[in-house]
Amino acid sequence: MLNAADDAFLATLGAKLPHGTLRPVDARYLTEPRGRWHGLGAAVALPRTTAEVATIVAACNDARVGLVAWGGGTGLVGGQLQPSGPAPLILSLERMTATRGLYPTEAVLTVEAGAILSDVQSRAAEAGFLFPLSLASEGSARIGGLLACNAGGLNVLRYGNARDLVLGVEAVMADGTVFNGLKRLRKDNTGYDLRHLLIGSEGTLGIITAASLRLFPRPATALTALLVTPSPDTALRLLTLSQNLLPGMISAFELIHRTGFDFLAETMPQITCPLPEVPEWSILIELGLPAGLDGETLMATLYGEADEAGLVTDGVIATSGQQSAQLWQIREMIPEANRHIGAVSSHDISLPLSAIPDFIAKAPAELARIDRFRVNCFGHLGDGNLHYNVFPERGHKASEHEAQRDAVKTAIHDLVDSMGGSVSAEHGIGRLKVKDLETYGDPAKLAAMRAIKTALDPNGILNPGAVLRA
Amino acid sequence: MLNAADDAFLATLGAKLPHGTLRPVDARYLTEPRGRWHGLGAAVALPRTTAEVATIVAACNDARVGLVAWGGGTGLVGGQLQPSGPAPLILSLERMTATRGLYPTEAVLTVEAGAILSDVQSRAAEAGFLFPLSLASEGSARIGGLLACNAGGLNVLRYGNARDLVLGVEAVMADGTVFNGLKRLRKDNTGYDLRHLLIGSEGTLGIITAASLRLFPRPATALTALLVTPSPDTALRLLTLSQNLLPGMISAFELIHRTGFDFLAETMPQITCPLPEVPEWSILIELGLPAGLDGETLMATLYGEADEAGLVTDGVIATSGQQSAQLWQIREMIPEANRHIGAVSSHDISLPLSAIPDFIAKAPAELARIDRFRVNCFGHLGDGNLHYNVFPERGHKASEHEAQRDAVKTAIHDLVDSMGGSVSAEHGIGRLKVKDLETYGDPAKLAAMRAIKTALDPNGILNPGAVLRA
Numbered sequence: 006m007l008n009a010a011d012d013a014f015l016a017t018l019g020a021k022l023p024h025g026t027l028r029p030v031d032a033r034y035l036t037e038p039r040g041r042w043h044g045l046g047a048a049v050a051l052p053r054t055t056a057e058v059a060t061i062v063a064a065c066n067d068a069r070v071g072l073v074a075w076g077g078g079t080g081l082v083g084g085q086l087q088p089s090g091p092a093p094l095i096l097s098l099e100r101m102t103a104t105r106g107l108y109p110t111e112a113v114l115t116v117e118a119g120a121i122l123s124d125v126q127s128r129a130a131e132a133g134f135l136f137p138l139s140l141a142s143e144g145s146a147r148i149g150g151l152l153a154c155n156a157g158g159l160n161v162l163r164y165g166n167a168r169d170l171v172l173g174v175e176a177v178m179a180d181g182t183v184f185n186g187l188k189r190l191r192k193d194n195t196g197y198d199l200r201h202l203l204i205g206s207e208g209t210l211g212i213i214t215a216a217s218l219r220l221f222p223r224p225a226t227a228l229t230a231l232l233v234t235p236s237p238d239t240a241l242r243l244l245t246l247s248q249n250l251l252p253g254m255i256s257a258f259e260l261i262h263r264t265g266f267d268f269l270a271e272t273m274p275q276i277t278c279p280l281p282e283v284p285e286w287s288i289l290i291e292l293g294l295p296a297g298l299d300g301e302t303l304m305a306t307l308y309g310e311a312d313e314a315g316l317v318t319d320g321v322i323a324t325s326g327q328q329s330a331q332l333w334q335i336r337e338m339i340p341e342a343n344r345h346i347g348a349v350s351s352h353d354i355s356l357p358l359s360a361i362p363d364f365i366a367k368a369p370a371e372l373a374r375i376d377r378f379r380v381n382c383f384g385h386l387g388d389g390n391l392h393y394n395v396f397p398e399r400g401h402k403a404s405e406h407e408a409q410r411d412a413v414k415t416a417i418h419d420l421v422d423s424m425g426g427s428v429s430a431e432h433g434i435g436r437l438k439v440k441d442l443e444t445y446g447d448p449a450k451l452a453a454m455r456a457i458k459t460a461l462d463p464n465g466i467l468n469p470g471a472v473l474r475a
Numbered sequence: 476m477l478n479a480a481d482d483a484f485l486a487t488l489g490a491k492l493p494h495g496t497l498r499p500v501d502a503r504y505l506t507e508p509r510g511r512w513h514g515l516g517a518a519v520a521l522p523r524t525t526a527e528v529a530t531i532v533a534a535c536n537d538a539r540v541g542l543v544a545w546g547g548g549t550g551l552v553g554g555q556l557q558p559s560g561p562a563p564l565i566l567s568l569e570r571m572t573a574t575r576g577l578y579p580t581e582a583v584l585t586v587e588a589g590a591i592l593s594d595v596q597s598r599a600a601e602a603g604f605l606f607p608l609s610l611a612s613e614g615s616a617r618i619g620g621l622l623a624c625n626a627g628g629l630n631v632l633r634y635g636n637a638r639d640l641v642l643g644v645e646a647v648m649a650d651g652t653v654f655n656g657l658k659r660l661r662k663d664n665t666g667y668d669l670r671h672l673l674i675g676s677e678g679t680l681g682i683i684t685a686a687s688l689r690l691f692p693r694p695a696t697a698l699t700a701l702l703v704t705p706s707p708d709t710a711l712r713l714l715t716l717s718q719n720l721l722p723g724m725i726s727a728f729e730l731i732h733r734t735g736f737d738f739l740a741e742t743m744p745q746i747t748c749p750l751p752e753v754p755e756w757s758i759l760i761e762l763g764l765p766a767g768l769d770g771e772t773l774m775a776t777l778y779g780e781a782d783e784a785g786l787v788t789d790g791v792i793a794t795s796g797q798q799s800a801q802l803w804q805i806r807e808m809i810p811e812a813n814r815h816i817g818a819v820s821s822h823d824i825s826l827p828l829s830a831i832p833d834f835i836a837k838a839p840a841e842l843a844r845i846d847r848f849r850v851n852c853f854g855h856l857g858d859g860n861l862h863y864n865v866f867p868e869r870g871h872k873a874s875e876h877e878a879q880r881d882a883v884k885t886a887i888h889d890l891v892d893s894m895g896g897s898v899s900a901e902h903g904i905g906r907l908k909v910k911d912l913e914t915y916g917d918p919a920k921l922a923a924m925r926a927i928k929t930a931l932d933p934n935g936i937l938n939p940g941a942v943l944r945a
Contacts, residue, residue, distance in 0.1 A: 110712075110828055178922075183919060189828075191636075191858040194901055195916060196904060197920075198638070205664060205667065248692060252692040295722050298768070358580055388662045425660075430664065433664045447654055447655045450656060450669050461926055
C-alpha cells in the first residue's frame, strides 16, 4: 500500500532540494482535456536537473509515496493524473527544457524531457533539419510525455511513431538510480532494449529525463492535395499506388468522411469544402520531396494513374502554401468541430490496413442495435489508425446517450478486436483503458507486463493505477 | 540450479510430442562459425507447431532444464550454444518455416520463425515487394535467430535494424504460455512493448515462433558506385551530402579501407580493385530509386557536388548489373579475406557518427602500445558501425599474438566506450561479450535487465548464461 505525500514527507524531501522545487499544486496539474477526472496531488515537484529528479524518485520509493509524472497535460486517457487513493507527489519537468547537444553530422538533437514539442521542432528547423513528430497538441505537449506515451500523429506513415525517432533515453528508475542511456547510436545490440520498454510505459516504469532524437532532412518541397475517392477500399488502393509511385515521399495520408465537413459546416462555417460537392470520402495527401523532383508533375502522374484505376473522381491540388494551409485546416479543425458537437464515445483504434473497409462497412450495424447515431470516421489511414467517433443525431445531445456510452464503446472495441485491431492506437492506456487492456490484451502479454512492473517498480510508486491496475 | 536434460526427462517429454520431434544431437548444433566453443546438448527438439514449442518450453520450465534455441547457427558471439553446465535441450524451429499470411494491401508478410532469410526475401520478391534485411549469412540464418539478435546488415541506413522491420511477434514465454502478438498494426499503444523486449534478447526471455514483417516497395532502379574519399571525415561529409540530396534513397553506404583491398589481393587475387590506384579510403554507395528518377543523372549530380566540396577524388559508377555485382563482391569478400588472414581480434563496434574520424585516428596509437598490427577497418559507415579488425603483420600469424588478444580487445573497447560507442553494434552479446556488458554496460540498465530476466524466466531456463551470467 502506498502512503500519501504528507507534510512530513514533503518537509524532509524539500530540505534535500533547492528552495522552490516543491510547490503547492496548481489546478492545471489536476485536470485533463476531456474533463473526465479530477486529480489528486499533495505538491508538485519542479526539478531542474536529473540529479534532482533522482532525489525525488528515491524519496518517494523509500517512503512508498506515489509519483505521477505530468508532461504537458495533453494526454487523452487520464495517464497524467491520479483521481483516487493516497495523494501522490506530482512531478513536472517543465524547468528541464535545455538542449543537451545538437549534432548536425549525426542528424541528432539531444534534449531534456521538459522541452515542448514545437520548440524542439523549431530547434531542429534552425539547424536545417526536420523533427517529424507532429500532432495537434504540439504547442504544449512535452518530449517526456510524448515518449512516455509513444505519441503518433500526422507523420507516422513516413517517419514512424515517437519510439522510432529516439536513439537513446536518460531515465530515472523507480529506486532513484539513473539509466544513462543517452547514446546516439544507430546500432547497439548490448542487451535488452530498455529504451523501447520505457517508451510507451506511460511513466509507470521510469521517468524519462532526456532523449537523443533523430532528425531528418527537410523536404525541399511539400505538395498537398485533397482527393475524392469512391470508398475506403479505393482509398487503401490509392495508398498502395502512392507508396509504389513515390516510396518514402508520402508524408501524410489522412482519411476524411463527409461527416467531418458536415460538422465543420455546422460549427465553423468559415471553413468550407473547396470541392464543388462535399465528398463522401476524401484523402488529404501530402508529398514531401527532395530537391530536383517536380512535385506538380509527380502529383499529376499520381492523379492520372489513380484516375485510370478508378481510385479518384475529383480533387484539389494546392498550388500555394496558403492553399495547402487551407486544406490542412480542414483536417486539423475536425477534432475541434467534434468537440463542439459533443461525442457519445470516441475511439482511437487501429486495424490491419486490409481490414479497414470491412470494419467501416460493419460498424454501423453494430451501432444501430443500440440507437441512432452519427459517425465521424477520420484519421491516419496510412497507419491504419481511425478516430471512429460516435455522435448523437442532429438536434440531440451526447448527454441523452450517457447510459449507452459503455455499450457503444464495447460494440466498437469488440469489432476491432475481432478483426485483429487495437483499442488504443496512439493515445495509450492511461486510466481510461485499463479495463480494455484487461479485456482485450493478450493474457501472456499482460502477465509479462505485471511481472515487469513488479520487477522494476516493486513498491508501485510510479504512476499508480495507470496502464495496470494498482 | 538447472538440471541436465536426462533420459527420464527426454522420455517424459518425448511421450507428449509427435514421434521424431526429439532427436539425438547432430554435431552442427554444437559448433559455431568461429570455432571458439563446443556446445553441450542432450537432444534436439524439432517442433512443427507453436503448441509443440509451448509443450517443450513448459516441460523444461517444470523440470528446470536449460533450453538453448538454435536458429541458423550463424551467430558470431556464441549465443546459440552452451559450452558448460548441465546439458540443455536444444530447440530448433527448422521445421517451422511456413508463410502464415501474405497481405499485399498492408505490405506485410507473416512467417514462422524457422524460415530462412533468403527464402523470406524470395517470398517478398515474388509478391512484388522488398524485405530489406540483408546480411552475409542470409542463406542460412533464420528469422527467429535474426530477431532474437536484432540483426543489422547492409540496409540498416535506409530501412532500420531487424526490430524496425517487425510489426508483431508470436512467442512462447518461459512458463510455456504463448504470447499472441502477431498483430499487423502500424500503431498500437496498448501497454509495454513486449515485441521490442523479446527482439534482441537472444533467446533469454522467450522463444519467438513467428513474426509479422514489414515489406517495402522494390526500388525501380539500383545504382552502385565506388567512390574514393580522402579521409573518414570526408566520408562522413559525403554521407550527409548524399542523404540531403537523395533522402531515403541511399540503400547502403559502406566504408572500405586500403587494407581490405590488400587482403583480397593477398588471398583472392581474382578480385581486383577497379580503380587505377588502390584508394586509402573508399565508399561503396548504393542508391535505390523509384520509377521516374534517372539514377545516372542523380549519381552524376552527387558526384559533381561531392567533387566540388573536396569529398571525392575519383570513382567508378557501375553501368550494368554485372558491374554492380563486381563492386559488391569487393565488399562482400572482405570478411572472407579476413578469415584467410586470421584476425588477432575482431570488433563489431558502433560510434556516434561524428566520433568516427577521431576514433579511427586514435585507435592505432592504442594498438601500437601493445605490438605491431595491421588493421582492417571497414563496415556500415552510414550506421556508425565499424568492423575494426586487428591482424598480425604480413608474414606473422594470429597465434603469435594469442597472449595479447585480451589487451587488444580491451584497448579498442575502452576507446569505443570513452567515445560513447557500443562494444556490440550488431552481433549481440551471446556468451562472448557477457563480461564486456558487465564492464561497459550502464549499471542501471544491467540491474533492470537482471530484474526483467528474473521476472520473465524465474527458473533461468532460457539460454542459460547468454547475455547475463547464469
